[in-house]
Amino acid sequence: MKTVNLTINQLLDQIAQFTSQETKGVTRLLYDEHWIEAQKFLLELGQMIGLDSGFDQVGNVILTKYGIENDKSVITIGSHIDSVVNAGKYDGIYGVAAAIIAIKELLAEYGAPKKTIQVISFCEEEGSRFPFTFTGSKNLINQLPDDIYQLVDKTGESFEKAQAKAIHALKSRFPLVKALLPTAYAEIHIEQGPVLERLNKEIGIVTAIVAQKRFTVTITGKSNHAGTTPMWLRIDPLKQAVKMINQLEVIALEIGEPFVFTVGEMSISPNASNVIPEEAIFSIDIRHTDEKELQFFEELIYKFAKKQELELDGLEIEINKWTDVCVERMNETYIEALQAICLEKQLSFNLMPSGAGHDTQIVNRIAPTALLFVPSIDGISHSPKEFTTAENLEKGKTVFKQFIYDLAY
Numbered sequence: 001m002k003t004v005n006l007t008i009n010q011l012l013d014q015i016a017q018f019t020s021q022e023t024k025g026v027t028r029l030l031y032d033e034h035w036i037e038a039q040k041f042l043l044e045l046g047q048m049i050g051l052d053s054g055f056d057q058v059g060n061v062i063l064t065k066y067g068i069e070n071d072k073s074v075i076t077i078g079s080h081i082d083s084v085v086n087a088g089k090y091d092g093i094y095g096v097a098a099a100i101i102a103i104k105e106l107l108a109e110y111g112a113p114k115k116t117i118q119v120i121s122f123c124e125e126e127g128s129r130f131p132f133t134f135t136g137s138k139n140l141i142n143q144l145p146d147d148i149y150q151l152v153d154k155t156g157e158s159f160e161k162a163q164a165k166a167i168h169a170l171k172s173r174f175p176l177v178k179a180l181l182p183t184a185y186a187e188i189h190i191e192q193g194p195v196l197e198r199l200n201k202e203i204g205i206v207t208a209i210v211a212q213k214r215f216t217v218t219i220t221g222k223s224n225h226a227g228t229t230p231m232w233l234r235i236d237p238l239k240q241a242v243k244m245i246n247q248l249e250v251i252a253l254e255i256g257e258p259f260v261f262t263v264g265e266m267s268i269s270p271n272a273s274n275v276i277p278e279e280a281i282f283s284i285d286i287r288h289t290d291e292k293e294l295q296f297f298e299e300l301i302y303k304f305a306k307k308q309e310l311e312l313d314g315l316e317i318e319i320n321k322w323t324d325v326c327v328e329r330m331n332e333t334y335i336e337a338l339q340a341i342c343l344e345k346q347l348s349f350n351l352m353p354s355g356a357g358h359d360t361q362i363v364n365r366i367a368p369t370a371l372l373f374v375p376s377i378d379g380i381s382h383s384p385k386e387f388t389t390a391e392n393l394e395k396g397k398t399v400f401k402q403f404i405y406d407l408a409y
């Protein structure tokens with residue numbers, strides 16, 4: 001099937017094939033072999049539709065159509081190519097596919113734009129391989145810290161080595177380029193929640209993206225025999241982890257909506273049924289539209305850890321914060337413009353905050369941004385059950401395409 005004439009849904013089906021086969025859903029992690037194939041596929045697609053196609057030094061794919069007017073405007077559109085483990089086929093990649101199909105259609109219908117349009121498939125947003133998030137968009141706005149090169153993934157592979165392999169694979173066929181600094185950014189994404197479906201609305205127009213902090217907590221105790229070690233003699237890191245998580249859960253429920261507290265990852269070593277663990281490592285993900293509440297909760301994490309160390313001699317608790325992004329508000333003029341487009345196209349819409357993080361919140365630090373949602377069936381995401389109807393994917397693209405037209409033509 002000729003890739004260029006695919007619908008969004010067909011394109012998503014093609015890209016969903018770039019995945020590890022070891023998981024039920026889609027698993028495409030930063031710099032892994034599936035990530036490389038997916039980025040190569042997008043670079044080829046960019047070439048087929050006549051865009052300048054290249055990648056930058058972190059592996060963002062940059063597809064560019066220079067505008068007729070050589071002013072400094074750079075309308076940037078896109079989303080991320082990486083996925084969580086066992087993901088669906090829409091998160092991130094729908095925004096990339098919609099951007100590519102929108103620009104293809106605009107070029108066919110209206111020719112070259114006045115303003116430069118830059119489509120980006122961001123190399124990483126999720127933080128699902130290395131303990132770091134928004135690598136692609138942070139690199140785009142020149143806010144990528146150097147110390148990420150020393151990070152290692154769960155197999156012990158360093159960020160630096162994984163990146164070198166992936167860049168080498170891309171370099172064999174495509175040019176290394178530098179992205180242009182955006183003067184405007186727009187992203188379309190699945191909602192990943194239940195609101196649009198519950199309200200029976202076709203389009204979400206995002207007003208703000210929540211603040212988010214992520215931590216890795218490493219609790220070290222003393223491994224010992226499960227049968228011969230009396231309870232009062234134990235320094236058990238897993239029991240201490242459970243104690244801390246339960247205390248934090250009570251506070252989280254007291255803080256209430258829209259605060260969310262998640263422990264999504266946990267590993268125990270040596271992880272044997274008749275051995276008191278040596279170490280328990282778990283993640284903490286907290287989000288809120290009010291940064292003061294997040295700050296309050298973060299301080300509690302440190303406080304509980306200190307108290308538990310003082311109460312149990314020999315227990316060590318290390319807390320590493322590796323994501324800390326503040327609330328970002330989308331551009332008011334763009335929000336008005338998107339409402340007008342929805343009204344004109346007779347599409348129902350809902351103004352709403354985003355509980356999920358997006359590359360939009362990073363680019364929003366340096367340029368005005370717009371973020372659109374389409375409904376997620378049953379509000380499910382970060383799961384193979386993630387689903388959005390082909391009809392809603394197209395409706396979203398229609399609004400997104402009109403918005404890009406209004407900015408660039």
Ligand code: HGY
Nearest residue numbers: 125126355356357358
């Ligand atoms: O976790 C998030 O909010 C996003 O899916 N990265």
Ligand code: MN
Nearest residue numbers: 084091126382
């Ligand atoms: Mn995600």
Ligand code: MN
Nearest residue numbers: 091092125358
């Ligand atoms: Mn996403």
